[in-house]
Amino acid sequence: MSNMALICTLCFVAVAAFISMRQKLGLEKEILIGTLRSAIQLLFIGYVLHFIFETSHPAFIVIIILCMILVAAWNAGAKARHVRGIRSRIAIALACTEGVTMAILLGLGIITPTPQYIIPVSGIIIGSSMIVCGLLLNHMKREMETARGEMEMLLALGASEKQAIHSSLRRSVRASMIPTIDGMKTVGLVQLPGMMTGMIVAGADPVEAVRYQILIMFVLASSAAMTAMVLSLISYKLWFTRDARLLPLLPAENQ
Amino acid sequence: MQMQLKNISKSKFDVQGEWLFREIAAEIRPNDRIALLGGSGQGKSTLLRILSLLEPFDHGTVLMDGRSSTEWMPQSWRKKVTYVAQKPIMRSGSIAFNLQTVSMLHGGPFEEELARRYMEAVELGRADWNKQAADLSGGEQQRLALVRSLMLRPEILLLDEITSSLDPGSKQAVEKLLLEWVSEATNGAARSYVWITHDLEQARAVSNQVWFMAEGCLLERTETAAFFQSPATEQARVFIRGIQEGKR
Structure with missing residues (x-):
């Protein structure tokens, strides 16, 4: 251009x-x-x-991926900034997803180990996982209001934090993954994804562009599942105080 | 099982620097049947929630068997001291699923005979256990929630207006069950309860001790008969007169 x-x-x-x-x-x-x-x-x-x-130095690739993770964690964490420590948990979840996904992509030789592939694909993984984190946290905030009675009832019956929050967590994980799964169902029919469009505009063969897009869609599905699972597992205790009470509700203006 | 409240103070949630109640000191001893009385907004429910470690407090200490609440695992504490809320929350599922909650949470066998006995006692003996708990009436849910808590075999029950939605017959059945329950023992340990009620007849029938809260304090802590015959404070006299006049 x-x-x-x-x-x-x-x-x-x-x-x-x-x-x-x-x-x-x-x-x-x-x-x-x-x-x-x-x-x-x-x-x-x-x-x-x-x-x-x-x-093409690996250190620069690592630095840029770390920067992406930190910015994404900071951004997604703003959805629940009253939950102490949530940003570090998001960063860990994003790093796990990125690490496992990249290991599979490179290990199986699906993409070549060059910055031209690693960085854009990492950006897509981390960006979409960030949205999954945001959705999960938004849903958990709603659950803390709507399912508070159920959680307190279970706590009153001697439930552990994990037992008390389990149903809410499961509903939140589901809710955070649904947009990605819905996207898989309509891709190509309703929307033409940016990566595929970009490749076609840049002169690539549309079938080749589609092959990469299929790769990306499948990667997005697994990374959404992985991020939601890891984040829910490592962060559920943050919704409780140290003595296993639910965090107090925030006044509406601070939510 | 003995519980001690040492100078418990709790500030108001919405007004910084104002106390909901201050320096509440009391004891719950084995076989105590305590009616917790007071006007609305005095913090009676909050006090019970504090005793079950569901609510934080600002000052003071709660001890059970000489150990501060901070030295207990909250789960162990709540298994012994169980709060039953005024508004029953049903788990999504059948009556049976709700009754099995405790065994599912703690991994023990489901004591079906005990559950049937309690269900019979609260006049839910004929209920179909496969029915969805959400389809029960408010009063039925309140009784099911009580039975669900009793399945935990606690040593102290904290009852928050648990008969507020019940008809007179069911109310009496619940009172009878809890009087029987408190006279029995959990693994050899005597039981006790603290019961919030606005029904003075009920308070007379179910308690041997009254705690009366007003003006942000536990103003009276006395035997039930003495409280109703000659309340020590003007606030209690006004409270009793107010309820009696409201009933006429």
């Missing part, structure tokens, strides 16, 4: 800003900030990736 063509893409932003002004939505500032941030972040990562692809 030429620089001129890139600059022309700003007309899409202008459309959004125009509608915001016309309809008095008051989103012009947000649109401007969003435009600048996405442009700067993407250009920055473009140059970073260019540098890493050039050097």
Whole structure:
């Protein structure tokens, strides 16, 4: 894409800003900030990736994956920031998912061990797992309100934390995985995924692009399951105090 | 099994710096049948939830058999001191599934005979155990929740208005069952209960001791007969008169 063509893409932003002004939505500032941030972040990562692809040093690959995990953990953890220690648990869950998935992909020779493959695929795994974490935490927050009576009843009968929260956790894990599974059912019919579209636009054979997309869909399914399972297992105790009481409910404005 | 409350204070959840109640000191001894009385909003339910370690408190100590609550595993404590909430929460499933909760949680065999005896005693003897618990009426759920807790064989029961949805007949059946229950022993250990009620007749019938809460304190802790004959505080006299006038 030429620089001129890139600059022309700003007309899409202008459309959004125009509608915001016309309809008095008051989103012009947000649109401007969003435009600048996405442009700067993407250009920055473009140059970073260019540098890493050039050097091809494993340390840089590890550093960039760690950065992705940390940013994703920070972002997903904001959904339940009152739960102390949740961000570190998310980081561990993401690292496990990334580690196991990458080990299978590289071990079975499904992708070649070059930064050009490892980094984008890692980005997709960590990004979608981050969304799974966010969904899981959102659902758990709702469960802490709606199923509080059931959990306290079980605690009152001498249940352990794990026994008391088990049903809520199972419902939350299910809820966090459903969008990924639904996505698998409609992919290609309703939406054409970004990676496949990108490859086709870049000149790849559509069938080859589809093969990679199938790989990605299956990876997403397993990583959603793995992330939800690991996060639920290592974080359920955080919803309790040290003496096995449920964490107090937050006032509505802090949720 | 003896429980001691040493200067328990609890601040209000919504108003910082204000006390719900302060410095409550009391004892629950074997065979105690305590009626916990007081107006709404005095913190009676909160106190029972504190005693079952479901609610935190700000100051003081709760001891059981001389050991502070912090030295106990919360699960072990709650198996001995069990709270039964006013609002019954049914597990999604059948009556049988609800009755088996305790055996499922703790891995022991399901004591079907005991469950049948308790169900009979609370006038649910004819209930179909395959029926969904959620389909029971409020009163039936309240009785099933009580039986479910009794299956735990606790030593102290903390009862939070557990007959509020019951008709007079079922209410008497529950009172009779609990009076029998408290006179028996759990593995040789004497039992006791603390029962929140707004029904003075019930309080007279089921208790040998009254705790009366008002103005953020445990104002009276006395024998039931003495409390109703000659309350020591003006607040208790006003409380009793208020309920009696409300009934007329």
